[in-house]
Amino acid sequence: MSPNAFDLADVVVQYGRTVAVDSVSLSSAPGRLTALLGPNGAGKSSLLTVLSTAARPKSGTVRIFGSDVRTAPMRARAQLGLVFQERTLDKELTVEQNLWFHARLFGMRRADTAAQIDRLLAMLELTDHRRTAVEKLSGGTARRVELVRALLHRPGLLILDEPTTGLDPQSRRVVWRDLLRMRDELGVTTLYSTHYMDEAEYADEIVIMAKGRIGRSGSPIDLKDSLRAACVRLRTHDDALAAEYLRTAGFEVVTGFGELEVRCAEPDRRVADIVAHVGVAVVSVSVHQPSMDDVYLAATTLAKENLR
Incomplete structure (x- = not known):
């Protein structure tokens, strides 16, 4: 049975x-x-720093494809491809020169390097930029070159810290097209942090951190379903009376939001039934399905309350 791409067990990172x-x-x-979400100071970057072997945890174990980062750091690093927020390409060199320099750092053979550069540049549609100086590239294209560089030595795990920060929406879309192709065509495991809820939706698993701990984790669908926040929202001429009628009819009604929330599965199909039992004039009605914003707020709010 092959080992996990990464394993962290009871990891503690402490600064002073x-x-x-x-x-x-x-x-x-x-x-x-796997997507890491959380507010600033939640511990996301610290966790990625430990996984990247750039720092050691105070306690706990970290393994990359079975290699312990304490006892076998070089073997662990060989399996890692890293792309962090700061741009690290040499601006005065061309795309190809940057890639050759990276290959030498990893001791790659010349023939293998040439083949990998050709393959990855073609895969990400960057062949026409191979002899372009990095300083002349757009931010989105430079970021994609960094992805090529990170994959040049064939790592199994790609670690990305806020990979699309500062990019325009079109560039973000292209970067994510490339990342998904890397997973689907190369089988690369990816762990990334992001502040964008739409980018979290790409993940197989989302991990929401707050105050250094995991607040919630699971697939996007499971996290949304766990909230039980799907509902029909109503405004009426008498919300208190409407809530009483609806509860009598067996509906779960939540108040306190300036409107009524009638929580139920498949709210689209329940609208007519709910309105029929309101008993007072309805001013407005809408259907709400839980979003990643709802999941994020629930996880981070709960973490803060638990730490008071």
Whole structure:
């Protein structure tokens, strides 16, 4: 049985008296996308720094494809491709020169390097840029070159820290097209942090962190379903009386939002039935399905309340 792409067990990261990551356990099977969400200071970057072998945890174990980063750091690093927020390409060199420099750092053979450069540039539709100086590339294209560089030595795990920060919507879309192709065609496992809820939707698993801990985790669909927040929202001429009628009819009604929330599965199909039992004039009615914003707010709010 092949090992997980990464395994973290009871990992603690501490800077002085500040605990940035507090007993986090997390793993991924090969070939999956995992998204890290959370507010600034949640511990996302600290967790990625430890996984990238750039820092050691205070306690706990970290393994990359079975290699412990403490006892076998070089073997672990060989399996890693890294793309962080800061641009790290040499602007004065061409795209191809940057890639050759990276290949030499990893001790790749010349023939293998040439073939990999050709293959990856073609795959990401960057062949026409191979002899272009990096300083002349757009931000989105430079980011995609960094993806090529990260994959040049054939790592199994790609770690991305806010990979599309500062990019326009079109560039973000192209970067994600490439990342999904890397998963589907190369089988690359990806762990990435993001502040964009729409980017979290690409993941097989989403991990929401707050105050150094995991607040919620699961697939996008499972996380949304767990909220039980699907509902029909109503405004009426007498919300208190309408709530009483609806509860008598067996509906779950939540108040306190300036409107009524009637929570139920498949709210689109229940609208007519709900309106028929309101008993007072309806001013407005709408259907709400839980979003990743709802999941994120629920997870981070709960974490803050638990730490008071």
